[in-house]
Amino acid sequence: xxxxxxxxxxxxxxxxxxxxxxxxxxxxxxxxxxxxxxxxxxxxxxxxxxxxxxxxxxxxxxxxxxxxxxxxxxxxxxxxxxxxxxxxxxxxxxxxxxxxxxxxxxxxxxxxxxxxxxxxxxxxxxxxxxxxxxxxxxxxxxxxxxxxxxxxxxxxxxxxxxxxxxxxxxxxxxxxxxxxxxxxxxxxxxxxxxxxxxxxxxxxxxxxxxxxxxxxxxxxxxxxxxxxxxxxxxxxxxxxxxxxxxxxxxxxxxxxxxxxxxxxxxxxxxxxxxxxxxxxxxxxxxxxxxxxxxxxxxxxxxxxxxx
Ligand code: NCD
Numbered sequence: 498x499x500x501x502x503x504x505x506x507x508x509x510x511x512x513x514x515x516x517x518x519x520x521x522x523x524x525x526x527x528x529x530x531x532x533x534x535x536x537x538x539x540x541x542x543x544x545x546x547x548x549x550x551x552x553x554x555x556x557x558x559x560x561x562x563x564x565x566x567x568x569x570x571x572x573x574x575x576x577x578x579x580x581x582x583x584x585x586x587x588x589x590x591x592x593x594x595x596x597x598x599x600x601x602x603x604x605x606x607x608x609x610x611x612x613x614x615x616x617x618x619x620x621x622x623x624x625x626x627x628x629x630x631x632x633x634x635x636x637x638x639x640x641x642x643x644x645x646x647x648x649x650x651x652x653x654x655x656x657x658x659x660x661x662x663x664x665x666x667x668x669x670x671x672x673x674x675x676x677x678x679x680x681x682x683x684x685x686x687x688x689x690x691x692x693x694x695x696x697x698x699x700x701x702x703x704x705x706x707x708x709x710x711x712x713x714x715x716x717x718x719x720x721x722x723x724x725x726x727x728x729x730x731x732x733x734x735x736x737x738x739x740x741x742x743x744x745x746x747x748x749x750x751x752x753x754x755x756x757x758x759x760x761x762x763x764x765x766x767x768x769x770x771x772x773x774x775x776x777x778x779x780x781x782x783x784x785x786x787x788x789x790x791x792x793x794x795x796x797x798x799x800x801x802x803x804x
Contacts, residue, residue: 498511498795498796500619500620500796501618501621501630502608502609502621502628503630503667504633504667504670504674505670507630507671509674512634512637512671513646513675515634515788516634516637516638516641516788516791518791519634519638519784519787519791520787521791522559522788522791522794523784523787526783526786526787531562532561532562532563533562533563533564534563534564535563535564535798536560536564536565536596536794537565538565539566539596540565540596541560541566541595541596541597541599541793541797542567542569542570542597542598542599543556543567543568543601543622544570544586544598544599544600545570545571545572545599545601545622546583546600546601546603546607547601547602550759551758551759551785552601552622552785553599555785555786555789556599556620556631556789559785559792559793560597562786563790565793568595570586570590583607583611587614588614591616595617597617597618597620597796598615598618598619599620599622600620600624601622601623601624602624603624603625604624604625605625605627606625607625608620608621608624609621609624620793620796625663626662626663626666626722628666628667629663629664629667629757630667630671631788632664632667632668632757633667633668633671634788634792635785635789636668636755636781637671637675638787638788639777639780640672640712640753640755640777641675644711647675648672649676651711652677652680653672653677653679653710653711653712654679654682654700654710654713655668655669655680655716656682656703656713656714656738657682657687657715657765658683658687658716658718658723659683659687660686660689661687661722662716664716665716668714669681669696678698679698680700681697681699682699682702682738683701683738684701684728684734684737685701686728703737707744707748708747710749710752711749712755713740713752713753713754713755714755715754715756715760716756717757717758732764739765739766740765740767741767742770745767745773745775748775753776754770754773754775755778756781757781758778758781
């Protein structure tokens with residue numbers, strides 16, 4: 498793998514190899530000293546044009562656990578404010594000597610552009626409404642740890658603002674490739690305009706499908722991307738699609754609840770569900786570090802054995 502820009506670039510075997518690699522990384526993270534010098538001498542920069550808590554810190558932690566040096570670029574304090582372009586910013590950072598760039602941008606395709614300009618390996622950490630491949634991989638890893646190797650036959654519902662969600666786009670591609678059956682659940686206004694060719698079912702009624710699901714994957718309503726009033730009433734939306742304790746009680750006994758974060762406790766997902774036995778939300782965050790270690794190792798590691 499030269500860059501990780503889209504789940505579409507990976508076949509099932511490649512996805513599984515990355516997830517197997519993440520198992521080794523999780524072992525490293527479980528040690529007393531959770532660190533190996535596998536990427537010593539390498540430099541990983543995060544180039545974030547959009548806000549982030551988890552994803553940026555997770556990549557930086559992953560790089561540090563493998564012994565790499567890290568640098569951070571955040572929009573607010575950068576020369577982009579003085580008019581510097583993405584091209585010049587990427588080339589300037591590369592000139593300092595970096596091996597990998599982790600790029601988040603509000604424009605779909607921005608990491609692909611950067612990958613065409615620099616020799617460093619580029620990882621897409623979220624581009625507009627397009628893709629967020631490492632989120633899909635860490636979710637697959639988290640599910641695999643609970644369900645065994647493949648996701649074959651797992652019924653996963655992605656609930657909410659699918660239209661604006663890069664997490665959903667990458668998740669659908671990745672989990673389908675691993676054998677899951679994905680259903681999109683939400684009001685028609687929050688569904689993508691076109692679904693031709695997407696390997697998904699669609700439901701506008703969460704209660705209709707709830708009892709058949711193995712996984713309820715909750716999305717945040719991305720107010721910042723909504724643009725116009727696609728949701729006449731948030732209160733009504735939450736009444737129909739919120740993951741309440743009553744809904745949690747109706748799910749299959751072993752059904753699981755996931756959320757990529759940032760989550761809005763209360764209306765979107767009840768606090769009792771977030772902190773309850775079905776929730777994998779904290780595990781998702783912890784596993785994110787292991788999965789990103791595997792991705793960085795694959796991209797810029799020497800190809801030898803992990804120490
Ligand atoms: C999301 C994102 O930025 O794509 N979060 C994440 O990276 N875990 C989803 C969101 O902002 O709702």
